[in-house]
Amino acid sequence: MEAKTNMRQAVLNLEESMIRQVANAGMGRGDVLKFWFGESDEVTPLVIRDAAAASLGQGETFYSHNLGLPELRDAIAAYSTALRCAGAAPIDAGRIAVTSGGVNALMLAVQALVDAGDEVVAVTPVWPNLTAQPVIMGATVKCVSLKPVAGQWQLDLPELLAAITPKTRLLIVNAPNNPTGWTLARGEQEAILAHCRQTGTWILADEVYERLYFEPTSHGAAPSFLDIALPEDRLVVVNSFSKSFLMTGWRLGWLVMPPAMTLHMGKLLEFNTSCAPVFVQRAGLVAIEHAADITPRVVNQLKTCRDTLVPLLQAVPGVQLTSPKGGMYAFFRLEDQTRFGDSLATAKRLVVEAGLGLAPGNAFMVNPGPAAQGWLRWCMASQDLARLGQGVQRLERWLGL
Numbered sequence: 001m002e003a004k005t006n007m008r009q010a011v012l013n014l015e016e017s018m019i020r021q022v023a024n025a026g027m028g029r030g031d032v033l034k035f036w037f038g039e040s041d042e043v044t045p046l047v048i049r050d051a052a053a054a055s056l057g058q059g060e061t062f063y064s065h066n067l068g069l070p071e072l073r074d075a076i077a078a079y080s081t082a083l084r085c086a087g088a089a090p091i092d093a094g095r096i097a098v099t100s101g102g103v104n105a106l107m108l109a110v111q112a113l114v115d116a117g118d119e120v121v122a123v124t125p126v127w128p129n130l131t132a133q134p135v136i137m138g139a140t141v142k143c144v145s146l147k148p149v150a151g152q153w154q155l156d157l158p159e160l161l162a163a164i165t166p167k168t169r170l171l172i173v174n175a176p177n178n179p180t181g182w183t184l185a186r187g188e189q190e191a192i193l194a195h196c197r198q199t200g201t202w203i204l205a206d207e208v209y210e211r212l213y214f215e216p217t218s219h220g221a222a223p224s225f226l227d228i229a230l231p232e233d234r235l236v237v238v239n240s241f242s243k244s245f246l247m248t249g250w251r252l253g254w255l256v257m258p259p260a261m262t263l264h265m266g267k268l269l270e271f272n273t274s275c276a277p278v279f280v281q282r283a284g285l286v287a288i289e290h291a292a293d294i295t296p297r298v299v300n301q302l303k304t305c306r307d308t309l310v311p312l313l314q315a316v317p318g319v320q321l322t323s324p325k326g327g328m329y330a331f332f333r334l335e336d337q338t339r340f341g342d343s344l345a346t347a348k349r350l351v352v353e354a355g356l357g358l359a360p361g362n363a364f365m366v367n368p369g370p371a372a373q374g375w376l377r378w379c380m381a382s383q384d385l386a387r388l389g390q391g392v393q394r395l396e397r398w399l400g401l
Contacts, residue, residue: 018363026351033391034357039248040381051286055279064275066266068098075288083221097265100273101251102208102240109236114139118169125364127178153182166199174206179331179377181324202234211244213326244295245287252284305380312392330378340374354398
């Protein structure tokens with residue numbers, strides 16, 4: 001007889017990661033070109049790795065403050081302030097909490113803001129963790145979907161604002177977006193912030209891709225809610241060392257929040273992870289010190305990857321693709337829905353039959369219906385541009401072209 005569990009139903013109902021399901025289908029196969037996970041194939045820069053090794057060599061194996069090393073919080077505050085547009089309020093270290101990765105930062109924010117029964121609005125398609133976390137807390141998630149229009153993903157702003165009412169506890173928005181590369185325009189941010197001030201709705205902004213932005217900018221980052229918000233606004237911004245500093249496996253991120261929230265976030269951190277490891281925080285400190293050298297190179301390489309991969313995919317008959325303005329993904333659709341319906345099944349077939357590892361599009365949509373089908377996400381962050389071309393060739397052969 002199968003043993004029953006008394007775990008919470010919200011946890012039991014969680015779906016296994018579709019991206020992991022595809023990756024599991026390719027485990028043990030050395031011939032698969034792997035573009036399924038959201039990370040570069042480039043190792044963390046040596047100067048960052050050396051900082052962690054030096055910290056361990058000095059015996060820094062003990063707890064730090066719940067909110068992070070003071071010097072790292074100061075450095076993050078200065079770094080974040082430097083990325084803001086002219087006239088933006090400076091970011092004080094008293095608003096910063098260091099976390100064990102961006103995922104941890106997002107979950108902490110949701111734990112701090114969402115109760116069972118609350119209503120949450122999310123802009124989708126989006127990385128599945130952002131919509132699963134409120135559900136874990138017992139909230140109801142209402143989605144407003146981006147739409148591909150004239151070659152670009154766009155937000156129906158009136159639709160989003162209509163969805164946010166005084167009953168809406170939290171709005172979750174990820175821009176630049178995973179998987180589409182869509183980015184909020186400044187006017188859209190201003191309208192959303194003004195509306196949420198009226199409704200009393202918190203904004204949780206996932207801005208981990210803010211530096212991975214390909215449009216011209218004077219300050220090296222995509223538009224941020226921090227550019228226009230007051231420190232006391234109901235706004236929590238999540239960022240991470242993972243993407244911009246090639247540190248995905250290090251698990252180091254941060255939160256920017258209203259000053260009155262920081263003390264309580266420190267208490268919540270104590271009951272989650274206590275603190276990020278000190279040697280990892282030391283690595284993060286050195287990463288920020290070398291940001292001017294590391295991040296622009298990462299962005300330039302990603303732009304080269306985009307400008308290599310997107311035209312190749314757009315030339316494949318039956319492929320629908322919009323060029324991303326930011327992020328590290330090409331999100332495209334196989335248009336023949338009679339042949340390519342369920343994107344999870346299609347992604348698994350691509351692994352087995354073509355040796356091509358992509359993420360299924362319906363992993364990024366809540367209650368995916370027909371609009372989700374046929375979409376696939378390709379992580380284009382590769383040092384080897386030839387691998388991108390080889391991947392497109394495998395897709396073409398599998399399509400029978």
